[in-house]
Amino acid sequence: MGKLTARAIAERALEIGDAEGLDAVTIRRLATDLGVTPMALYWHYKNKEQLLVGMADHLIAGFVPEPADERPWREQLRDLLEGLVRALRAHPCAKGVFEQIDQTLVPNFLAVWDRALGLARSAGFTAEECCLISKYLLQSAIAIADAPAHIQTDEWVRARRLSLESLPAGKYPHLVDMAGPLARGMNSALYDTFGVDLILAGIEALAARR
Incomplete structure (x- = not known):
């Protein structure tokens, strides 16, 4: 194979995790599958914790929040939630990955989180409320995407x-x-749509009380 990259390692790790579960994702297994020595993988990921963070970052990499625009915050928040659900749904092991890591170490997740905070702020919520809204929003996306x-x-x-x-x-x-x-x-499709509607309706109802 060509030059080994962190992306190639994360992609293969996600493939194994999706098909066999996260317990099957080991440095030795990845090295065998990628045709390299375990030491070659340690150059990119020193341990499984770092590997899981890399997997989390990669599975969200396909979903990059659009820059803020002039549309109502409700529409932008819906795009954010639906996009995150789609990105997570593509990988059955996503929920398990996020349960095992410190999410603040995942750059792509931080970008989504920051955008959720900004949209909640633009809806008129306090800083404390924005924190709660973003927390419930992101956790709900993970739960919706984890549907069987x-x-x-x-x-x-x-x-x-x-x-x-x-x-x-x-x-x-x-x-x-x-x-x-x-x-x-x-x-x-109904499961995802209804779930997103339910979450956003609650946020909109709270915003209307401002």
């Missing part, structure tokens, strides 16, 4: 629906009534 992407078998869905429908209707009326959609799960 696999499709359950018809047998699993049927068993799940029957299990919910067999609950005492007098005690759990809504679980029984909605057993079908609960068992089937949601269309991924």
Whole structure:
């Protein structure tokens, strides 16, 4: 292969993490896959903690927030949230990566975070409120993107629906009534859109009270 780069290492690490889980991501495994010695990887990442930070930075690298413009803050905040969800959704291991690192060490994440703070500020929130809004916003993006992407078998869905429908209707009326959609799960597009709408509606409602 050509010259080994931090980007190539992070890309391969994400591929392994997505397919096999983060426990499978080791320096030795990466060295074998990339056809180099472990020492060659240590030149870029001295330990797995640094590697995870590099993976986090790389998976967000494809999503770069647009510069602030004249549009209402609501539209810009929606673009930010939807873009982050898309970037994270592309990697099933994203949630695990971010749970294991100090997010302040990830340059691309800091750019998104800073933009979220700025947009909240432009909506009229106090500094303390901006901090809370950005925290909930970014954590929500990670949670939305972590929605199960696999499709359950018809047998699993049927068993799940029957299990919910067999609950005492007098005690759990809504679980029984909605057993079908609960068992089937949601269309991924609806899941993402509704999740983003729900979060932004809350922020807009708070802003309207200013």
